[in-house]
Amino acid sequence: MTNVALLSNPNSTGNREILPSVRSYCVKTSDVFHYEVDAVDEIAKALETIARVKPKVLVINGGDGTVQAALTELYHGGHFGDTPPPVAVLPNGKTNLIALDLGAEGDPLKALERIVEMAKHDLHEHLVARELIALSDGEEGSKVVLGMFLGGAGLSEFILYCRHKIYPLGLPNVVSHVLTVFAALASALFGIRAKFLPNRPPPVRISLMRDGQFQGNFAVLIVTTLEKLLLMRRANRDKPGLGRMQFMAIDQKAGAILRFAFAVIFGRLGKVSQPGIHLEQGDLIRIEGKDSNVVMDGELFSAQEGRPIVLKSTEPVSFLRLAA
The missing domain is CATH 2.60.200.40 (Tumour Suppressor Smad4)
Incomplete structure (x- = not known):
């Protein structure tokens, strides 16, 4: 079981600068399974693969559009059965409304490091429920x-x-x-x-x-x-x-x-x-x-x-x- 699965969209505006540092961090950190997609239509395959490593947390690294596509597939795809992992969102893209709502702001790499540290322990007190708009x-x-x-x-x-x-x-x-x-x-x-x-x-x-x-x-x-x-x-x-x-x-x-x-x-x-x-x-x-x-x-x-x-x-x- 992997603690953290990271789904990245390299084409997100923010990732053009920080993705090399994120890749380097993931290579050095055994707790992170990193999967990159070049287009949103690859997210279904990405989540199917990520489900096999059974992560404690799914982290989305992209703009709000990437988050939307991932949430849609996560909700409807059934890749994780009845127990999908909680979702974390790195502060990335132009607006970051969803990330800000979840308390993620500033440096995306520092946010990822904090998530990895949190995932080593019981996450219950850090979890919140949010309804989605269909x-x-x-x-x-x-x-x-x-x-x-x-x-x-x-x-x-x-x-x-x-x-x-x-x-x-x-x-x-x-x-x-x-x-x-x-x-x-x-x-x-x-x-x-x-x-x-x-x-x-x-x-x-x-x-x-x-x-x-x-x-x-x-x-x-x-x-x-x-x-x-x-x-x-x-x-x-x-x-x-x-x-x-x-x-x-x-x-x-x-x-x-x-x-x-x-x-x-x-x-x-x-x-x-x-x-x-x-x-x-x-x-x-x-x-x-x-x-x-x-x-x-x-x-x-x-x-x-x-x-x-x-x-x-x-x-x-x-x-x-x-x-x-």
């Missing part, structure tokens, strides 16, 4: 993709804008994200339209099966099961019967965006109901609209007329938390 078109037998963070409406346009217009400039991540925020504010808050700014999102209809329907243009749409997104915390999040997916939508109106900004700054978000700010929880969400894009853990999906995006929460999956 995305499909709702049809029987359709492909299901699993993730933990989905951005839609205006937010998806901002993400795509950053990916296609800002990242190619080769700027540091922090600078790229700041520029994207300013461009998003110019587009959403002030209504400025220009080729060098993000596209205006098309109207979208969002249905929470328990709590009715929202329809219109939204500056922000978020669905997540991540715990550390402070903007999604609500006083009633732990009450039973509300559903496990956190949902937030902000109307594409200057007043709603400003109310949202002030609510975040002064810690009032979710404490009182405010016009144009929609905060809910649910286990089943439908997103409908023509050419309405959503980005889940870095991967793009589109709703079409008569072909909605359907989100369901899964049963909890075990993860390894690095934070104390």
Whole structure:
């Protein structure tokens, strides 16, 4: 039995610099079984091979898209039977939302070293349960993709804008994200339209099966099961019967965006109901609209007329938390 199995994607942005050091560390460390994939469609074979060494922990070394593909295959592939190992995620890629939620930040190699040390002992106190978001078109037998963070409406346009217009400039991540925020504010808050700014999102209809329907243009749409997104915390999040997916939508109106900004700054978000700010929880969400894009853990999906995006929460999956 191997303590740690490491699944790496060499094509991840962060791995272009740190992977040689990771390889060197794995060669020197007998507790680590290292498997590299050149494309996400190789992940099924990778997990099939990894299952044979029966690791205590499965570590994913790649961006959010790699994590999404690995979680999807881990959940549906059945390679580990009924007892899949807990998952740890190294801080890598551009956004690292999943890694940050699990307390992994900073140097990926140091995070790996800590995981290897943790795996030598009882992991019980370091394990946390997280539900996943299952995305499909709702049809029987359709492909299901699993993730933990989905951005839609205006937010998806901002993400795509950053990916296609800002990242190619080769700027540091922090600078790229700041520029994207300013461009998003110019587009959403002030209504400025220009080729060098993000596209205006098309109207979208969002249905929470328990709590009715929202329809219109939204500056922000978020669905997540991540715990550390402070903007999604609500006083009633732990009450039973509300559903496990956190949902937030902000109307594409200057007043709603400003109310949202002030609510975040002064810690009032979710404490009182405010016009144009929609905060809910649910286990089943439908997103409908023509050419309405959503980005889940870095991967793009589109709703079409008569072909909605359907989100369901899964049963909890075990993860390894690095934070104390």
